[in-house]
Amino acid sequence: MMKSPINFQLKHQSKDSLARTGTITTQHGVVKTPMFMPVGTLATVKSLSPEEISEIGAGVILSNTYHLALRPGTDVIQLAGGIHRFMQYRGPILTDSGGFQVFSLAKNRVITEEGVTFRNHLNGDLMTLTPEIATTKQKEIGADIIMAFDECIPYPADYKYAKASTERTLRWAVRCLATPRDSHQAMFGIVQGGEFPDLRELSAKATTALPFDGFAIGGTSIGEPKAVFSNMLKAAVPHLPIDKPRYVMGIGSLDYILEAIGQGIDMFDCVLPTRLARHGALMTTHGRLNIKDSEFEKDFSPIDSSCDCRTCKQHTRAYLRHLYRSDELLGKRLMSIHNLRFLIKVVEGARVAIEEDRFQSYANKVLQSYGDDRGF
């Protein structure tokens, strides 16, 4: 078997939970896990420069194959020498397969054994994604970690549909692995199975039998209650190998992230912190605040006095409120920096807590101080 282009090193297994710390070595550097990955959908973490992405402590960032295939086209990125050179980010980059966007953004979707045809959300043109096409597009983009093409089963879905889809995703996984990719590119498989524990187990066992470099749990954070989310992980995680990274896709709220870490997940991504920031919703140690509220008009304190981001070190709530109300780009930028740094710092704190075998009390303390995160 080919040597994995990435190397996951388990560092510490917490004694109070399934939480664990580790490192992932890639061609573009070593990153620590657990890790929150900022999303740079269109080869840009919205409003941030490459230096700012590094400065907030980001490790891997995620970019979206579906969006990049539409704009600027994977041929442009390939010609640029790959996404790292195209966007000038020196750290590791992960691309999704486009599968999630096909199910969330595209219209007139038709799924067959071959793949999916659909009309894209930009100009309505007919497009096709198959395991081979999705893998080839990711090869062209040149990310360090690429994802198998899967179907994201809607929630709720009936058992029969979920079973057929899960089995098809497994057949697609084999085809993804058989499609050429670059030698530096790791590929992760994705466990599906909907809300059904037996299907999650089946998917986890069958996916991990394939020579993937890591494993994602997909079909989460699509509207299911937290207990269902938690059970989706519980059904899958015990069947994942301990020596490969584990990734839960699309979670960005504090409670879901801490739940996932507690179940032994290493990686997660979400647009939530940047999207919230652009709408003036700021995450703080003591819960969220909405910068447009009039109470901040003459509030010359930082967003969060315990935050070490550039925004908090330099700017006041009053200034940020002014920028937000004036629809100034700098406001969106400064608030994006804060929300990303806030989440990354919480996860950094989790790493320390895990290594001191007190993750569960750390998570409880963070959530208690933060309050109800589902408000987002």
Next chain:
Amino acid sequence: MMKSPINFQLKHQSKDSLARTGTITTQHGVVKTPMFMPVGTLATVKSLSPEEISEIGAGVILSNTYHLALRPGTDVIQLAGGIHRFMQYRGPILTDSGGFQVFSLAKNRVITEEGVTFRNHLNGDLMTLTPEIATTKQKEIGADIIMAFDECIPYPADYKYAKASTERTLRWAVRCLATPRDSHQAMFGIVQGGEFPDLRELSAKATTALPFDGFAIGGTSIGEPKAVFSNMLKAAVPHLPIDKPRYVMGIGSLDYILEAIGQGIDMFDCVLPTRLARHGALMTTHGRLNIKDSEFEKDFSPIDSSCDCRTCKQHTRAYLRHLYRSDELLGKRLMSIHNLRFLIKVVEGARVAIEEDRFQSYANKVLQSYGDDRGF
């Protein structure tokens, strides 16, 4: 007479033109002239951080009293400890008086000897600006250089109107000077007179007889042909003292800037470079380019290979085109940095040329390479 809160030092008078170099010392640092001043209308140079403003070589930046009075209100800025602390820019800041916006943005304008009443462009509320109010609002904002409240005479205007307005602006100038301001705040008078040389001369002589710390030439760059603009300066400049800074308001195209420098002007400002950038129009040594053009789709060269800005050192035309077409905030930001740096660098080159007594040939060479700037 009170000592001026700023100190202008003439450094070199070019032998080939009226162009000159100098320095202005303010409480927030020493800046070199001639100098292009980026505009930060709402206490933000759109999309740029304070560090980026400094990095592009900006000296003084300009902010707009009319806009700040509406949002966030000068009381908020005063409470913040002044505009420098509010926006965290450490260099010198100049505020205009609001006069220009009253004439360009406001509705239902009524001018009397007392001042101007109008409905603001945001919510239509009735507002009044007088010499006293405009000065007090600028005192509250706390800029290093504040401007007298004047009427910007439209172009074209008849002689009778221009004369009456020019005389009223002179009476307002006296009232501005009589209104308290902070000891660190310099105040500039504004020469009006429309397109009429005798009125420009009258205004220049009468304004410079008042104890202002510098002098602006107003009512320019409002649609007049370049020859008229040039004549407006020619009629006024000979009557301005050599030991005080000279400022032409609202010019940002290369030909107007170089014309003004050649006539001995030290300072100018304009929203043009940042506005153009947000619309994808980029200034380069060899003329402007429009980043959305398809020719740049796979162009992996910088905007301008002779530019030393962060954008040109790091990013390609292809990436910037992608960001522009995707309406990504980072694109507006990177292109704003470039256009501002481009203009500032041209002016830096002018300073060197002046000190080597070859300003005229420098200006000709720059303009010849750039081509027709009026296309903007």
